[in-house]
Amino acid sequence: MQLYYNPYSSNTRRVLLAAAHLGVEFDLVKMDLGSQDDRRRIGEVNANGKIPVLIDGDFVLWESCAIMQYLADGTPGQTVWPQERRARADVSRWMFWACQHFAPAIGVLTWEYIWKKYVTGQDADPKEVARGEADLAEAARVLDQHLSTRQWLVGGGVTLADYAVAAPLMYKEKAHLPLDAYPHLLAWFERIQALPAWQRTAHEW
Amino acid sequence: MQLYHHPFSPSARRVLMAADHLGVALDLVEINLASPDDRRRLEELNANSRIPVLVDGALVLSESCAIMQYLADRTPGQAVYPHDLAARADVNRWMFWTCQHFAPALGVYGWENMMKKMVAGEDADPVELARGARDIARAAVVIDRHLATRRWLVGDAVTLADYAVVAPLMYKEQARLPLDDYPHLLAWFARVQELPAWQRTTPAW
Numbered sequence: 001m002q003l004y005y006n007p008y009s010s011n012t013r014r015v016l017l018a019a020a021h022l023g024v025e026f027d028l029v030k031m032d033l034g035s036q037d038d039r040r041r042i043g044e045v046n047a048n049g050k051i052p053v054l055i056d057g058d059f060v061l062w063e064s065c066a067i068m069q070y071l072a073d074g075t076p077g078q079t080v081w082p083q084e085r086r087a088r089a090d091v092s093r094w095m096f097w098a099c100q101h102f103a104p105a106i107g108v109l110t111w112e113y114i115w116k117k118y119v120t121g122q123d124a125d126p127k128e129v130a131r132g133e134a135d136l137a138e139a140a141r142v143l144d145q146h147l148s149t150r151q152w153l154v155g156g157g158v159t160l161a162d163y164a165v166a167a168p169l170m171y172k173e174k175a176h177l178p179l180d181a182y183p184h185l186l187a188w189f190e191r192i193q194a195l196p197a198w199q200r201t202a203h204e205w
Numbered sequence: 206m207q208l209y210h211h212p213f214s215p216s217a218r219r220v221l222m223a224a225d226h227l228g229v230a231l232d233l234v235e236i237n238l239a240s241p242d243d244r245r246r247l248e249e250l251n252a253n254s255r256i257p258v259l260v261d262g263a264l265v266l267s268e269s270c271a272i273m274q275y276l277a278d279r280t281p282g283q284a285v286y287p288h289d290l291a292a293r294a295d296v297n298r299w300m301f302w303t304c305q306h307f308a309p310a311l312g313v314y315g316w317e318n319m320m321k322k323m324v325a326g327e328d329a330d331p332v333e334l335a336r337g338a339r340d341i342a343r344a345a346v347v348i349d350r351h352l353a354t355r356r357w358l359v360g361d362a363v364t365l366a367d368y369a370v371v372a373p374l375m376y377k378e379q380a381r382l383p384l385d386d387y388p389h390l391l392a393w394f395a396r397v398q399e400l401p402a403w404q405r406t407t408p409a410w
């Protein structure tokens with residue numbers, strides 16, 4: 001299996017976290033989104049022009065959370081993607097929640113504070129920052145409340161839900177994510193950072 | 206099982222279509238988001254304060270796509286959520302894709318052209334419409350190209366992926382969604398509109 005990836009991509013990080021936890025190995029093919037050649041190569045396998053992309057024989061899969069689930073489904077004896085129906089639905093719920101609410105809010109701030117300068121040379125737009133902060137506050141409140149009585153998002157151990165939701169927090173400092181008011185979220189993120197999967201997939205900036 | 210929903214919510218429509226297709230009976234509890242009482246009831250169930258929410262005994266499940274998958278997984282002999290690993294990953298991919306890209310882009314138009322006047326009494330903001338149009342175009346070209354050689358998103362029959370992606374098109378006219386340039390998308394939407402699950406869940410506007 002090949003994974004088209006970039007170490008600065010939080011969506012890539014989701015897949016790397018799942019793979020590290022599951023002990024799945026693949027050939028990492030680094031893609032530089034600033035390179036026209038690499039963008040063309042990505043476009044050939046994913047019309048969205050986005051990474052990560054998994055290539056498993058003639059099966060090409062994009063969308064980071066779908067890749068995480070596919071890797072887990074192919075790993076006998078794993079526990080991060082529960083077999084039991086209700087637990088699985090609970091994990092799935094948080095993965096959709098991350099894609100729909102939490103990650104896009106963080107995405108606004110990472111664009112404004114990190115990528116925009118590189119790509120367009122422009123500074124952060126205060127209106128966009130305000131929109132990202134408002135969306136993040138709403139999502140962070142939900143997450144913080146949920147974690148006030150739990151160590152992990154679902155059940156008694158780490159699952160794909162934790163990895164999917166936590167990945168964009170890799171930008172916490174660089175994107176000035178305003179999360180100080182959410183102690184349970186921060187405590188959970190500390191626990192995530194102590195996991196071997198997080199440590200083995202960390203990348204120097 | 207109870208489903209907290211509203212007939213005008215495209216996310217609720219996803220679940221209604223899946224339930225209809227699967228032959229799952231749900232007790233429908235209509236939630237009026239303009240009513241403080243209804244909002245409080247919703248908040249008690251789902252800290253996210255969004256519909257739909259499924260209540261199945263002790264399980265309280267939010268996120269429409271997770272609910273669709275759960276309903277399929279508890280229905281023996283169903284074919285809309287394949288068991289084959291790659292086919293299931295393919296369905297999951299489109300469900301995540303719509304939550305992350307297509308539905309939020311359409312949602313900007315839905316808000317600006319339809320809901321905003323009713324809820325906030327304000328006119329559409331051209332800057333927001335431009336952002337929505339750009340994001341819609343990015344996503345619509347992907348699905349249009351995909352559907353150029355296919356009748357359904359995955360395999361040769363309708364799956365949860367079709368229902369999840371198509372739901373927001375229920376307000377195509379009211380929100381004046383800019384989709385005229387995507388003939389394969391429109392042809393697929395016409396096919397979906399022929400399905401009993403679409404017809405039986407269409408609200409009276």
